[in-house]
Amino acid sequence: MAGTTVAATTVASTTVAELMAELAALEEPRAREVNAKRGDDHGVNLSKLRAVAKRLKTQPDLARELWKTGDTAARLLALLICRPKAFELAELDSMLREARAPKVQDWLVNYVVKKSAHSEDLRRAWFSDPHPVVASAGWALTSERVVKKPEGLDLVELLDVIEAEMKDAPDRLQWAMNHCLAQIGIEFPEHRARALDIGERLEVLKDYPTPPNCTSPFAPAWINEMVRRQSVK
Incomplete structure (x- = not known):
């Protein structure tokens, strides 16, 4: 042996x-x-x-x-x-x-954690973690739930946190929170006006360089474009 x-x-x-x-x-x-x-x-x-x-x-x-x-x-x-x-x-x-590397962190969350039986437990554990990279993973998993399994999520509370914290959040956490904001605005018409208002007032990623024919990550532009596409399907 x-x-x-x-x-x-x-x-x-x-x-x-x-x-x-x-x-x-x-x-x-x-x-x-x-x-x-x-x-x-x-x-x-x-x-x-x-x-x-x-x-x-x-x-x-x-x-x-x-x-x-x-x-x-x-x-x-x-x-x-x-x-x-x-x-x-x-x-x-x-x-x-x-x-350490952002690409490793992203692939770990998207290719592994999202397919794991522990994804929801990790989402909850990471969501409010003091380390911004870990918290950004929690927000990424939350965005996934907003789109695929929103039952049980308090969307109003999520918008409250985004409104209060996104503007001054570190880059990676800010990006993840902005993604969640956009997904709420896209998926839920009843929260769309508030999501657009938060995006317009905070102006996060408003000037982000975006290649031609690509959608801006600025939440209001992103929300409006995706809603437009949905309406013409």
Whole structure:
């Protein structure tokens, strides 16, 4: 039994080493430069990273080993090949708190936590966390519920918190709160006027640079555009 364990560990370590070398070979200086502007410390083109994940398929044990490296590209790959339902609540909480790169945080929430049986418990735990990145994850999960399962949410209270705190919130938390504001305005006509009013008065992301043919993240513009699209379906 001991010999089997050593052999398995050696194979796993070799596999991780091979993948780390492969990811290093995929590094592109331009990609690293672009990613650095967003706070992400890696230079792997995400399309190429996804191609590696597609080849590997789902491998929970390998995913955990890749995560342990602490390398951003390796962690992104880990999130693509993991099994979301295999993680315990405390493990997911720890992963979010130790994730440094914004892209890792986003993928962890969107690709793993949202598919986990612990998503609602984590949403509640993270929502009012003093750490803005953790709180932003709670708000992201709340936006998901606003759209897919709003029953039980106090939308008036959410709007109260957004109105009181969004203007001065740190960037990532502000972005998540703004997203929630927009989704409430889009999904609930009875709250739309207030959501538009909050957005207009706070002016959060009003001047955010938006490429042509893309919808501005400024909540009033976002709400009005999505409602317009719904009306012409």
